[in-house]
Amino acid sequence: MAKLILVPTPIGNLEDITLRAIRILKEADCIYAEDTRVTRKLLNHLEIDQQIFPFHAHNEHKVLQQVVERISGMNQAVLVSDAGTPAISDPGFLLVRECIREGIEVECLPGPAALIPGLVASGFPCDRFVFEGFLPHKKGRQTRLKALIEEERTIVLYESPHRLIRCLAQIEEFLGSDRQVAVARELSKVHEEFVRGTATEVKTHFEKHPPKGEIVLLIEGKK
Numbered sequence: 001m002a003k004l005i006l007v008p009t010p011i012g013n014l015e016d017i018t019l020r021a022i023r024i025l026k027e028a029d030c031i032y033a034e035d036t037r038v039t040r041k042l043l044n045h046l047e048i049d050q051q052i053f054p055f056h057a058h059n060e061h062k063v064l065q066q067v068v069e070r071i072s073g074m075n076q077a078v079l080v081s082d083a084g085t086p087a088i089s090d091p092g093f094l095l096v097r098e099c100i101r102e103g104i105e106v107e108c109l110p111g112p113a114a115l116i117p118g119l120v121a122s123g124f125p126c127d128r129f130v131f132e133g134f135l136p137h138k139k140g141r142q143t144r145l146k147a148l149i150e151e152e153r154t155i156v157l158y159e160s161p162h163r164l165i166r167c168l169a170q171i172e173e174f175l176g177s178d179r180q181v182a183v184a185r186e187l188s189k190v191h192e193e194f195v196r197g198t199a200t201e202v203k204t205h206f207e208k209h210p211p212k213g214e215i216v217l218l219i220e221g222k223k
Contacts, residue, residue, distance in 0.1 A: 002072045002104045006092060008085040008111025011214070012189035014045055016112050022046055024109065028078040032067065034091055038082045055079065060091050068098050083214075085113045089133040089158050115156045118184035118216030121194060122154070125221070129154040135167065145174045148219070155219040161211040168203035171219060175199070180220040186213040 005024055010016040025031065025048050032055035033039035039052050055067060071077040079086045079095060085108070086092035099106050119126045130153045135141050148155055159167050164183070171179060177200040185193045191213065195202050 002074055003076050004071055004079060004095065004099045004104055004106050005076060006079050006086045006096070006106070006108040008109060008113065009039075009042060009080050009083055011083045011112045011114050011187055012192075014042070016188060017042075017046070018109070018111060021109055021111060022048070024076075024078060025050065025080075028076050029074040030070075031078045031080060032095075033079075034081040034086075039080055055091060055095065057091050060094050064094055064098055067095060068102055068104070071099065071104055072102060083112070083114075085111060088113050088115070112188075114158070114184075114187050114214065114216050117187050118182075118218060119154065119156055121184065122182040122218040123196060124154040124180070124182065124218055126154060129156055131156045134158045134160075137163070142170070142174070145170050149175055150222055152221040152223075154221050157217040157219070159215045159217045161213065161215060164211050164215055164217070165203055165206055167217065168199050168206070171199040172203065175219065175222075182218040183211070184216040184218065185211060187216065189213070 007021050007024055025043065025046065028050060030051045030053060031039065033052050034056045036052045036054050043050060055063065079092055081090035081092065084090065087096060096106050115131055119129055130151060132144065132155060135144050135157060171181060177198060179199050181199050181202050182194060182196040183202055195205050
């Protein structure tokens with residue numbers, strides 16, 4: 001029976017890949033990847049020689065049916081993203097849904113996702129939280145933030161370095177300058193950093209020290 005397996009890949013430190021993930025990557029009939037160059041580097045590091053095909057945000061609608069048909073004729077296909085778990089703010093949802101519709105078995109291995117270590121090490125309650133992924137770049141951004149004003153659970157966002165200061169300024173404006181936030185940057189990498197404080201304090205820090213790398217932004221829920 002055909003199967004699609006979603007394999008999480010390290011968000012930074014390559015030692016974070018599991019033994020099971022390595023075995024599945026070796027056994028796969030083929031691998032679909034968000035960026036074939038990034039995945040090739042990982043496979044080379046693991047000494048795995050596999051076929052890699054692109055499946056990313058710019059082509060997923062166009063090639064979806066073709067990919068599903070190809071998977072249906074295989075024993076085991078794998079989907080990976082550049083880092084973390086596929087479909088978490090990365091391509092994958094459409095393929096999973098379509099495979100399920102076509103009767104193809106879908107399995108997801110447990111593994112890295114930046115939101116979890118960011119949340120747990122933030123110091124905010126993590127028994128209940130809401131994950132918003134990336135906010136819209138322009139249209140709808142303020143609407144999404146305003147909808148979080150009364151949210152009592154910890155809020156988890158992904159943000160890019162060049163939009164972080166703007167986002168912190170909007171948190172000041174809509175959620176309050178004294179709202180506690182934490183910025184987790186470059187998780188599991190050499191320059192991993194947590195900056196915690198009020199929205200104003202954290203914004204001031206990054207105005208003086210421009211941020212770089214991958215960022216998880218945590219916002220304490222309304223008390």
